[in-house]
Amino acid sequence: MALHVLYFAWVKDKVGRGEETLSPPPAVKTVSALMDWLATQSPGHAAAFSDRRLIKAAVDQQHVDHGAALDGAGEVAFFPPVTGG
């Protein structure tokens, strides 16, 4: 199943791209499991996800915890804590 994955700020810098469309295996059912799987995709991904405590996630443009289910999500984003305003 195709999943649109977005990266922002230094997560994007480390991964080396801002977005990609991936097909994680069916066993990847949560945000946390997705991070585990993404970390195996390239050295850049591994660097970006080396400390999960620094990473926030959104599923279909809603903030979620790492334990959140992906269900039929079409878009998942990973980023550091926001610093706008």
Next chain:
Amino acid sequence: MALHVLYFAWVKDKVGRGEETLSPPPAVKTVSALMDWLATQSPGHAAAFSDRRLIKAAVDQQHVDHGAALDGAGEVAFFPPVTGG
């Protein structure tokens, strides 16, 4: 001793003037005593000072309580609670 007395808002309306220069007797040593004396000056003054709880005072342009001394004050003002802003 000449004292410049100012009135604002409905206190002014009741007294019938915005300011006057008066020479209260030497026994008038506090704001409260000044109000007692002013109330005897005309029916308008009496009406303005009929309920002292509604009246605020300033001595030389500083908010004061009714018990404040006049000392060598040059200017005393009487007005309702402020409603600016």
Next chain:
Amino acid sequence: MVRVQKHAFDPGAEINAFLATVPKSGGVATFVGQVRDFKGAETVHAMTLEHYPGMAEREFAALAAEARRRWVLDGLLIIHRYGELRPPEPIVLVATAAAHRADAFAACEFLMDWLKTKAPFWKKEAFESGETWVASSADDEARAQRWK
């Protein structure tokens, strides 16, 4: 800066001029108070603001000094009108600039709350049926007390 003036002012232009004086401030909080065209079910045609010249400026200067004692501010502006105003003209503008937005917000709200109970201005509203002095508000008094 503190200004007590009869003529109308342009709040956006004043805020921009104020911003130009505080380029190093991360945050600027402002408050604009406007003349409302109603009170309850009645229409307010105009408002007259009487003030105590001299004391008004003194009170604003004292409020500004107190705000600067309480918070770290890069700048502060108070403009207050007197005379005849029409809805929805601005009556008052307060602006505060600080490195930290919490200081700017707190100082701005403090200045408005104290100004409401200390600055010697009195509002008279003109209705169809005549003119009435606005009564002071117990809520304003309570809000001012929070900062004691």
Next chain:
Amino acid sequence: MVRVQKHAFDPGAEINAFLATVPKSGGVATFVGQVRDFKGAETVHAMTLEHYPGMAEREFAALAAEARRRWVLDGLLIIHRYGELRPPEPIVLVATAAAHRADAFAACEFLMDWLKTKAPFWKKEAFESGETWVASSADDEARAQRWK
């Protein structure tokens, strides 16, 4: 109204336009956040604001709805920039209009506090020595928690 935009905006003009939409509001609170030209002892030459298009607008809409649930507001404006900014350009403008100034102030500060921890924007500062992503602030997190 909520706007996420790349181009610069004129805070005074935006505030005047907002005031024109709320002639019946007694009070309008605003906050302007500006790009600072320093961080500690270092000079900041420019700032880049990255954002998450789509989610940024959604979050602002959710914050606006939450503010309207909590306070009685006549109007509300959020403008936030993204892209390249230079000191001391405005980054963000929040304005809130209400009959009572307490509502306007509280809603304005709430929106800023929540926006700081929820709106998907990330600041990168350009120094002489290179560019650095701004770290999130524990103080911002604590301020946002006050409104839970």
